[in-house]
Structures are given as structure tokens and as C-alpha cells.
Amino acid sequence: MTETLLEIADELYALPPGEFTAARDARAKELKGTDLAAPVKALKKPGIAAWVVNLLVRREAGQVDQLLNVGAALREAQAAMSAGELRTLTKQRRQVTAAVTQMARQHAAEAGHKVTQAVADQVEATLTAAMVDADCGRAVRSGLLVGPLQTTGVDPIGEAALATALAVPEALGFSATAREAPEPGPPDLRVVPDPDAADKARAAAEERRDQAAASYDEAHGAHADAVADVDRLSARSLQLQAELDELRRRVADLESExxxxxxxxxxxxxxRDEAAAALRTATAERDAAQAALDKIR
Known part of the structure; x- marks a missing residue:
């Protein structure tokens, strides 16, 4: 059976970034003389954030589907203007995207790629876009992203932005094939003396220390940013509460007035009613007196 472009792309975008270009070119060469050769050769290498999301979709399809279901429920709640459910689902959306982003980072690390905070932010923005925009959700589920997605959900993402982020336009509606993490190979039981073992061990320890220091710096920076956000939002909350209290006092004063x-x-x-009655009486008396005077005359 002849493979389709989507099937070939599904296979290629499941590969590590370093293997993509060679594998793509090899497949295009195999397809030389067919209608698929040029489209396969034109497939773009995914950016790191896109590759991490594609990896997540294949390794954790159930979690991604749950994320998309929460997004659909959130959009439905927004359309129905259910304030209580909207607040609950918005909080759940943030929790789910943060948790799934961390899961994606772990899978990338297991695949040999450390995800920087900048890349993690792009991954989380892509997952958020998938929740707030149905087309973004379909694009993510395809597992054929070449670039990250970003949208506020206020307006549709647009065909141009989707086309830039997807390997092929036909990817919308396609679901990536689930793939398990590769099993580690059998251990090498041969014992070969290594004269440089001490130097290698020291170098490995230094590298581990440097990585730990970098991770600490990253975590410290993220914590500082989070603390700053909490302080800023706490101050804003107090300000809004004070304004709300003032408005409540103003409403109470106006109600009393x-x-x-x-x-x-x-x-x-x-x-007014009494004056009107008196006016009617005076009018009648005046008219009667005038009538009497007119009669005498």
C-alpha cells in the first residue's frame, strides 16, 4: 500500500531533531520519481518547542486529549457566560497546562534534550493556545508542528499562522501515532580497564555540578519571577478591594440620600395636592362671585 504524505510526516516528526534532516532527505530520495518526493523534501525541521510538543503528543496522547477536553469545556462555558464554571475551568486550564508542560520537559530530558525556560514558555503557550482555540488544538494533536502556537482566544488564530506552524496544511484533523519511549539497550558486561577513568569521572562530576548550578540559577530566577508576580497581584488585589469598599460606601450613602x-x-x-384642592375651591368661589356681580349689573 502506498504511503501518504501525512503518514510519512508522522514518522519523520517522531524522530529526534538531530535525525530529522537526514531521514527526510533519505525518504525523499527513496520517493524520487513519485509525486511525494518534492513534498517530503520540503518538510521543515521542527523547532525545539514544536518538537517537544510533538514528542508529548506521541508519548502522552491521553494527557493531551484531557487537556483538549478541558479547553473545549472552557470554550463552552465562555459561550454560555457561566461565570462560576468559567472561573473553575480557567484555574483548571492553568493547572493542566503547567503540569503537562512539566511532563513534556521530562520526556524531552529522557530523549536527551534539556528544555530551557524560554523553550518551556513556548511549549506552555502552545498548549494554552490548544485549549483556547479549537484549530490550535487540532494542530497540536496532529503531532506535526514545526513552530510554536500562540493566541489569546479572543480572535481565531487565522489560516496564515496555522500554515506557518504546521508541516502540511492537511495536518488539521490528523492524529499523531502514539509511540512508547524506547527501551534501554542491554548493559555491556565487558570489563575493560580505562586508564582515563579518574579524569572522566572528575569531568563527569564537574559537568553534573555545572548542570546543577545552571538548574539552580534557572529555578532561582523562576522563583524570583513568581514572587514578583505574587507581590504585584497582591498589591493590585488590595487596591481593587479598597476601590470596591469605597464604591460600596458610596452606594450606601446614595441609597440613604x-x-x-x-x-x-x-x-x-x-x-401640591392640598394646594391644588385649595386652588379649585378658590376658583369656584371666584367664578360664583363674578356670576353674582354680573347678575346685579
Missing amino acids: LDEVDDELGDAEDV
Whole structure:
């Protein structure tokens, strides 16, 4: 059976970044003389963030589907204007994207690629876009991203942005084939003396120390950013609470003043009604007196 472009792309985008170009070119060479040779050769190598998301989709299809289901529920709640459910699902969206992003980083690390914070931010933005925009969700589920996605959900992402982020336009609606992490190979039981073992061990320890220091610096920076966000939002919350309290006091004052005005209005209406009655009586008396005078004349 002849393979389709999507099937070939599904296979290629499951590969590590370092193997993609050679494998793509080899497949294009195998297909030389067919209609698929040029489209396969034109497949772009995915960026690191896109590769991490593609890897996640293949390793954790169930988790990705759960993320997309939460996104669909969130969009439905937004359309129905259910405020309580909207708050709950928005909080759940943030929790899910953060958790799944961390899961994606772990899979990338197991595949031999350390994910920087900048790349992790792109991964999380892509997952968030998949939740708030249905087309982004379909693009992510395809496992054929070549670039990250980003959208606020206010407006559709647009065909141009999707086309830039996808390997092939037909990827929308395609689901990546699930793939298990490769099993580690059998251990090499041969014992070969290594004269440089001590130097290698020291170099490995130094590298581990440097990596740990870099991880610490990254974690420290992330913590500082999070603390700053909490401080900023706490200050804003206090400000809004103060403004809300002032508005409540103003409403109470206005309600009290309204009650007083209503009482005065009632009294004024009574006085008006009495004056109107007196006016009618005086009018009648005046007309009667005029009539009597006219009769005498």
C-alpha cells in the first residue's frame, strides 16, 4: 500500500531533531520519481518547542486529549457566560497546562534534550493556545508542528499562522501515532580497564555540578519571577478591594440620600395636592362671585 504524505510526516516528526534532516532527505530520495518526493523534501525541521510538543503528543496522547477536553469545556462555558464554571475551568486550564508542560520537559530530558525556560514558555503557550482555540488544538494533536502556537482566544488564530506552524496544511484533523519511549539497550558486561577513568569521572562530576548550578540559577530566577508576580497581584488585589469598599460606601450613602429624597418627595406631593384642592375651591368661589356681580349689573 502506498504511503501518504501525512503518514510519512508522522514518522519523520517522531524522530529526534538531530535525525530529522537526514531521514527526510533519505525518504525523499527513496520517493524520487513519485509525486511525494518534492513534498517530503520540503518538510521543515521542527523547532525545539514544536518538537517537544510533538514528542508529548506521541508519548502522552491521553494527557493531551484531557487537556483538549478541558479547553473545549472552557470554550463552552465562555459561550454560555457561566461565570462560576468559567472561573473553575480557567484555574483548571492553568493547572493542566503547567503540569503537562512539566511532563513534556521530562520526556524531552529522557530523549536527551534539556528544555530551557524560554523553550518551556513556548511549549506552555502552545498548549494554552490548544485549549483556547479549537484549530490550535487540532494542530497540536496532529503531532506535526514545526513552530510554536500562540493566541489569546479572543480572535481565531487565522489560516496564515496555522500554515506557518504546521508541516502540511492537511495536518488539521490528523492524529499523531502514539509511540512508547524506547527501551534501554542491554548493559555491556565487558570489563575493560580505562586508564582515563579518574579524569572522566572528575569531568563527569564537574559537568553534573555545572548542570546543577545552571538548574539552580534557572529555578532561582523562576522563583524570583513568581514572587514578583505574587507581590504585584497582591498589591493590585488590595487596591481593587479598597476601590470596591469605597464604591460600596458610596452606594450606601446614595441609597440613604435616595430614601430622604423619597420622603421629601412624598411630603411635597401632599402639599401640591392640598394646594391644588385649595386652588379649585378658590376658583369656584371666584367664578360664583363674578356670576353674582354680573347678575346685579
